Amino acid sequence: xxxxxxxxxxxxxxxxxxxxxxxxxxxxxxxxxxxxxxxxxxxxxxxxxxxxxxxxxxxxxxxxxxxxxxxxxxxxxxxxxxxxxxxxxxxxxxxxxxxxxxxxxxxxxxxxxxxxxxxxxxxxxxxxxxxxxxxxxxxxxxxxxxxxxxxxxxxxxxxxxxxxxxxxxxxxxxxxxxxxxxxxxxxxxxxxxxxxxxxxxxxxxxxxxxxxxxxxxxxxxxxxxxxxxxxxxxxxxxxxxxxxxxxxxxxxxxxxxxxxxxxxxxxxxxxxxxxxxxxxxxxxxxxx
Ligand SMILES: C[S@@+](CC[C@H](N)C(=O)[O-])C[C@H]1O[C@@H](n2cnc3c(N)ncnc32)[C@H](O)[C@@H]1O
Numbered sequence: 001x002x003x004x005x006x007x008x009x010x011x012x013x014x015x016x017x018x019x020x021x022x023x024x025x026x027x028x029x030x031x032x033x034x035x036x037x038x039x040x041x042x043x044x045x046x047x048x049x050x051x052x053x054x055x056x057x058x059x060x061x062x063x064x065x066x067x068x069x070x071x072x073x074x075x076x077x078x079x080x081x082x083x084x085x086x087x088x089x090x091x092x093x094x095x096x097x098x099x100x101x102x103x104x105x106x107x108x109x110x111x112x113x114x115x116x117x118x119x120x121x122x123x124x125x126x127x128x129x130x131x132x133x134x135x136x137x138x139x140x141x142x143x144x145x146x147x148x149x150x151x152x153x154x155x156x157x158x159x160x161x162x163x164x165x166x167x168x169x170x171x172x173x174x175x176x177x178x179x180x181x182x183x184x185x186x187x188x189x190x191x192x193x194x195x196x197x198x199x200x201x202x203x204x205x206x207x208x209x210x211x212x213x214x215x216x217x218x219x220x221x222x223x224x225x226x227x228x229x230x231x232x233x234x235x236x237x238x239x240x241x242x243x244x245x246x247x248x249x250x251x252x253x254x255x256x257x258x259x260x261x262x263x264x265x266x267x268x269x270x271x272x273x274x275x276x277x278x279x280x281x282x283x284x285x286x287x288x
Pocket of ligand 1: 093095098171173192195199
């Protein structure tokens, strides 16, 4: 399992009975989690939650605040700072299990200031910020949702990276990649976290199983001959690490790339236990 110990301000306190209890800095939230089907490990601590997200029978859901909380607050990962805010879709702006990928990005880029990184489906820009913090040549952040760019810029500014070269692009990822291929652009690192199902900026239908191959094909065309990594993450239920490992591997083998492909579940350790909450799958190619 890919798991990180570097996200010091985030603690998974417990999970079970379809929910998780998490400390985001000093604010504890309780959210549904369909993976946590086992009984709670620490039933006595769940009243600590300051806000609880309740699913609605009609779809969606809402937060019940046990006390008045700030609209947003910050948490630290290494020496970076990110904004947390409970959104109406139960998300907080951060997928904490991604810290395992942020660690890889940081390891690969820390001595490669010449690198350019493309972060696709970049959401609130946490991975963008991690890459830019390595003082690289350029980080390109692409997401279809215009509103998320402001959040991504907040994360850049909170982490004191306003002087770094980051391009924020609102576009459909595949269209943008095809344009970059035509322009002859190259990258040393590519990160993609496509949704299972969704709509692009012009309402284009997105289905993971239909788009993943073209996305990887275009991504490979964008890799430079000094490429360092290519990360593909999915939260699509039903596709295991082996499925995305096979998909990435086939394209890299066909492209004649050397290096290593690894794939695993992403998970977060439940504090004080050796239980892990599984949270999606990542497959990654790296140059060694
Ligand atoms: C699963 S989230 C990514 C999470 C993010 N990688 C992280 O770890 O914080 C999906 C994101 O993809 C974006 N998105 C969905 N379809 C898109 C498309 N066709 N092109 C660009 N972005 C898209 C959404 O706006 C959303 O921000």
